[in-house]
Amino acid sequence: MKAAATTHPRWLLPACLAPAAVFFLAFWLLPVLRLVALPAAQGWQTYLAVLTDSRYLASMLDTLALSLAVTVATLVLGAAVGIYLARHAFPGKRLLLSLLTLPLSFPGVIIGFFVILLGGRQGLVADLGAAFGLERITFAYGLLGLFLSYLYFSLPRAIATYAAAAEAMNLQLEEAARSLGASRLRVMRDVWVPELAPTTLACGAILFATSMGAFGTAFTLASKFEVIPITIYNEFTNYANFALAASLSIALGLVTWAVLFMARHFGADPTR
Numbered sequence: 001m002k003a004a005a006t007t008h009p010r011w012l013l014p015a016c017l018a019p020a021a022v023f024f025l026a027f028w029l030l031p032v033l034r035l036v037a038l039p040a041a042q043g044w045q046t047y048l049a050v051l052t053d054s055r056y057l058a059s060m061l062d063t064l065a066l067s068l069a070v071t072v073a074t075l076v077l078g079a080a081v082g083i084y085l086a087r088h089a090f091p092g093k094r095l096l097l098s099l100l101t102l103p104l105s106f107p108g109v110i111i112g113f114f115v116i117l118l119g120g121r122q123g124l125v126a127d128l129g130a131a132f133g134l135e136r137i138t139f140a141y142g143l144l145g146l147f148l149s150y151l152y153f154s155l156p157r158a159i160a161t162y163a164a165a166a167e168a169m170n171l172q173l174e175e176a177a178r179s180l181g182a183s184r185l186r187v188m189r190d191v192w193v194p195e196l197a198p199t200t201l202a203c204g205a206i207l208f209a210t211s212m213g214a215f216g217t218a219f220t221l222a223s224k225f226e227v228i229p230i231t232i233y234n235e236f237t238n239y240a241n242f243a244l245a246a247s248l249s250i251a252l253g254l255v256t257w258a259v260l261f262m263a264r265h266f267g268a269d270p271t272r
Contacts, residue, residue, distance in 0.1 A: 038246035046243050050251040056231060060251065063228040066143070067211035070150040074207050075200060077151075078158020083192075085159070086166035097163065101156040108153060108216025115149045115221060116140045142224040149217045154207045165199040205263030209256045228252050 039046035050056045085097055103111065119125050119140035126136040139145050173195070177187045215229040222230050228248060236245035 035246045035249060039243045039250070042243040046247050047250070049244055049247050056228075056248060059226050059228050059231045060248075060255075062225065063212060063252075064255070066146060066150065066227065067208050070147060070154060070211045071204050071208045073147075073151055074154040074158045075204055078155055078203070079162045079196070079200070082159045082162025082164075083166045086163045097159075101160050103152060104156045104160075106153075108149075108214055108218075109220050111149050111153050112217045112220025114152070115145050119145055119148075141221055145221045146218065146225055146227070149221060150211050150214060153214070153217060154210060157210075158203055158207065161199060161203045162196070165196055169195050201263045201266055205260050208259050212252060212256050 039049075045052070050060050081100070085093065106114075117123055119138055121136065121138050123138065123140060126138055129135060129137045139148075169192075174187055174191050177191050182190065213229060214227075215233070218227045218230050219233070229252070232245050232248045232252070235241045235248065
């Protein structure tokens with residue numbers, strides 16, 4: 001005897017979707033539409049301010065260069081540390097991994113404070129220089145300070161990602177390559193790189209997007225080097241120029257979205 005088919009009222013599915021639809025409309029769609037419409041109030045040329053104004057273009061290019069440098073450095077260091085932790089067992093390994101990923105719990109402002117304690121005017125490096133009769137060296141408030149703080153903020157994510165990916169690798173491929181006489185460099189090129197390529201693309205895209213939009217750390221340190229989130233903040237907070245702030249926000253969002261889209265496109269499984 002066949003079980004009776006379960007029927008649901010027609011209103012059940014719309015009723016379940018209604019809260020999500022209201023949330024999407026109120027907290028995403030309407031703000032985004034408002035953001036896109038704001039620059040039109042000062043003329044359509046406002047949308048191109050990031051390209052036509054040298055100050056905003058320099059801020060965007062500096063942010064791009066900094067984010068790319070941080071992403072590359074983080075991927076290299078994160079891959080080296082993550083793969084080593086995944087492939088080697090030693091006492092205290094879990095404790096070390098937990099300490100390496102501890103910065104994940106810190107907001108950007110705290111990380112900026114750490115860099116100030118290291119390279120600020122009253123930081124450790126300046127105090128050591130003064131103790132040896134040298135000039136007080138400070139690097140926290142420029143490009144080097146931002147790079148180190150972004151790297152410190154991003155590295156735990158890369159380490160955790162690569163460690164998980166390396167543990168899930170197919171060891172039989174590496175064993176087969178070694179049995180055929182492949183050198184360590186050849187194994188790395190022909191086995192590790194293809195196996196970890198999707199992880200590298202996905203992780204790199206997230207690291208780049210995080211660096212492009214980082215505000216707390218930049219707000220703490222960027223007194224000599226202006227990045228685009230600080231430029232946006234200054235426009236709508238100090239100058240009440242909401243249209244220009246919206247235009248710069250759109251430019252920042254488009255650049256970040258393009259990188260994420262390319263990562264998804266090139267990282268997609270061609271067999272699916």
